[in-house]
């Protein structure tokens with residue numbers, strides 16, 4: 001988190017106002033018992049743990065706090081508290097078993113009201129519209145429907161394979177373009193992709209970047225809600241301008257492509273897509289279908305691309321595993337053949353390598369925050385309503401209590417009973433990587449299929465090797481934001497002989 005996004009001229013006045021509000025918050029919150037018995041870094045007067053909260057690389061700081069304070073770490077933030085969970089069973093207990101309490105999202109006036117993004121399932125509190133949208137996701141991306149998109153994904157994977165021929169460098173943007181196309185086509189159809197796919201990708205990308213930026217800053221209206229009514233000409237304020245751009249972007253994302261496909265359906269000219277297939281489904285409302293579909297690009301592109309980039313990183317770093325993946329693919333689909341979902345069903349080693357890559361590099365290493373919608377009592381501690389929870393997936397997925405002493409090593413064999421007699425007792429990696437409880441990622445089946453088909457297509461066509469025949473890198477730097485992937489991949493895609 002960084003500083004207030006305002007100019008210095010009025011910073012003094014605002015600081016006094018903010019300090020008074022914070023003091024009020026603390027006076028009030030001190031009246032209630034807090035989760036004082038969970039240990040954590042010592043808060044400063046007035047600003048609580050803001051100074052200690054990391055600006056980046058949360059997973060590394062959370063790991064250090066776990067080592068110092070244990071499985072549950074407590075922080076104080078202005079007006080609220082945060083728990084960081086490091087034990088898988090604790091995340092299951094609170095987020096899954098007590099989901100009626102722990103399924104809220106932190107309120108963010110800047111994003112939800114000022115940028116008018118409160119309609120998104122990601123931001124919404126559990127409520128009738130939220131459950132309606134989750135129903136849409138279950139219907140259109142659940143196990144019963146997900147196979148409908150296989151052919152499209154398989155075709156797109158072969159286009160990506162062509163684009164990667166003799167490619168050297170970081171393939172991330174090629175992968176993102178390819179997955180962006182898949183998601184837009186699944187959501188709105190091939191016709192819309194051809195007519196305005198590029199613009200839709202552009203505006204979604206701007207939306208993702210803007211929301212990421214806004215989440216990373218402290219905004220005046222989030223601390224002093226009444227300031228949201230300050231006029232846009234008020235000297236020194238930048239939030240009105242940012243909010244206005246947000247409103248424009250999210251209005252377009254929400255309404256524009258839906259209207260185009262709806263009109264095509266009315267004219268009887270629509271091609272296959274989620275919208276055209278489900279628009280007249282009596283079990284779901286048109287509004288929920290529109291709003292759920294509008295979030296697909298947002299949820300899917302960076303995450304799925306990251307999972308594939310992380311898999312390629314592991315193939316580069318572990319050539320022995322790469323060879324085993326390729327040998328299995330040759331046996332299962334035949335050398336030179338394009339894989340499809342049906343033909344890779346028996347590719348158990350590929351699946352194990354994919355899981356192992358997700359385990360060691362989960363795309364969201366410190367999860368997405370939940371808050372408690374009512375008070376709770378846990379481990380003898382009173383936890384007030386509105387407490388934040390972050391699950392430290394990155395540690396849970398390396399916890400030696402679950403994964404054994406070799407938990408930090410890249411070993412797909414751990415998932416295969418022929419190599420590990422305890423393989424079937426291991427936790428399901430995907431039930432952590434995609435979140436716990438009622439907010440679990442609704443796109444997980446699509447992400448899995450998209451990822452594994454792309455991985456199979458690339459691995460059966462190419463050797464993943466270092467640039468210019470150089471050595472395997474000894475260390476690679478990773479991103480420090482909410483999404484975890486190599487900062488820059490240097491790969492050469494060498495056509496397999």
Ligand code: HEM
Pocket residue numbers: 121122123141295296297298299300301303304307362363364367368369370433434435436437438439440441442443444446447
């Ligand atoms: C490897 C790929 C992906 C990963 C690692 C991932 C991970 C996650 C995680 C950790 C959450 C938060 C869960 C929680 O709060 O407990 C989430 C939420 C979400 N994801 Fe994904 N996701 C992926 C792909 C997708 C795809 C393909 C879609 C859509 C097509 C999608 C749509 C969403 C949405 C809409 C939410 C918000 C759900 C809510 O707040 O109720 N994600 N995802």
